[in-house]
Amino acid sequence: MGDVVKIASLVKAYSDGGRVGPITLSVKNSEVYGLVGPNGSGKTTTLRAMLGLLTPTSGSVEVFGVDPFSEPKKVNARVGYSPEIPTFPPFFTARKLLEVTCKLKGMNAQETKREVERVLDLTGLVNHAERKVASFSKGMVQRLSIGQALVGDPELLVLDEPMLGVDPVGRVHMREVLIEQRKEGKTIVFSSHELYEVERISDRVGMVYMGNTVLEGSVSDLLRSQDGRSVVEVVVKRRPNDEVRAAILRISGVKSLNVGDNSIWVELDNAHDPREEIAEVLVRSGCGLIEMRLVPPTLEDVFVRVVKQGVNS
């Protein structure tokens, strides 16, 4: 499996003093790569560099082995892109917009007609095909944006915040579309604030923070990483007193403890599984044990920790 995208030490310095990088990442063929990070961390800059919309100040960007800034036509013929804030010519209808994209992708009249119908159907915009884009709601524009990115069945999809502004029903629909693309073996690079979405769809994740790549790896690796600690949620009969709390904290593998009225949350070090010992302490102390549930770490936990570490350092 070769690298479809290869970004090495990408640095972008803007004229207003803003700076992003160094960012290093690679995306393999048929991989779904989620790019996460807080606002202004450099996600959009990274994606725009992949499309040849901006030139790196230093470092290199290769898509299908080609520099996208020097040869945008070659790259864009194989890529479908949906921007963070999609803006289309307002006087175009949805159909016209898709037709133009089909034409530029080299399709003839028959192929264009077929492809436009396919994409309208896929994005649920069949009934809005003749409406001007200017009259579209934010969610409809986002759906059209994903649609135009899918025109011509591109090998690589680059989606910047694809779920932004989409209503819950539309979101489910768009997720299904992306999962379908994934099944078809498409390479997808997308950025999102919706870490739940990233976790569900991605094979690998890259985290950028303050313009740098701070973590990169498969979702399971990241969750297993030192920052990916699990939490056990325990429902008890009686609130544990200080003595019981201290006893739990002494158990090997317990990192920290939070206590509510009838629940406690024990943060675990993934090297040990101390659930049996915790249960024993609770039962022996008379707090009782109604339910014990392992809450696996989420990308959000990992992400929040990375950001907190960044702030602290």
Added chain:
Amino acid sequence: MSTLRAISVLTEYEMLRSFARRRVLILLSATLLLEIAIYYVLSRLPTSLISPIGPYIWTIGLVAPSTALLHMLAITIGASTSSEEYEVGTADFWFTRPISRLEYFVGKLIGGLLLLSSMVLLYSALALAISWYVFGPQSRIDVLAIGIVASVLAATPSYAIGVALGELMRRSMVAIVLGGIVFFGSVLFQSYASIVAVLNNDRTLIDLATYLPSWGSVGYTVTIVAELLDLQSLSTGLFMVMSGLGTVEVGKAQLSILLYSLAPLFVAWIKLRYTDVTRRSS
């Protein structure tokens, strides 16, 4: 094949986009109103004054806008052609299609020029229609096509300056204002240089004025039309009335038009090719 297809898509888009803009439509309406106003004034002149040029009076409607309004129209179209995609945010859409930046640039340039040509055609046709209706049958209609081509050619430097300023500023209104300053500043300098040259009997300033962007383009159409009609004296008279500027040497004017068209377009192309696609700016 793919290059031709890309250019034709961009050309069609540019024409559609321009017609959807209020700014261009306002300027076009102003130009058409100017035509009506000119013929209204001419119709009030004594018959003895009008009758010698009566059969050719349609040419005034062809020439008059090319002294100023046509250039403002060209600057507006040019500046909007290059900068509005960045302002509106549609630049990302076009630059992520499988087209090269050269195809984008050429397609949009042709679209803008076609729009400009269609506007010249429109006001020339209006001039001919009004002249025929008010002053009776008109002669030498064969000059119309050449006159239209000459008008478009004469407006090309203004269009190119608009394109360059639009690409450099990436703000249409700033580019239009700057383009207007360049054009009217050049015309003003040329006018004052002519007056001072006559008063001082010194041709140095007039020679200097020939290097200005307006020199070739403002006098070109009237010179071409007058030469074709073999009305040199009328040409001078009309021209003095309408712009206060002298006629031009055709060869030199064509060279000036060529240079002032190519140089700004080259600057615009370099900026477009080697800099980032900026995100929505308004």
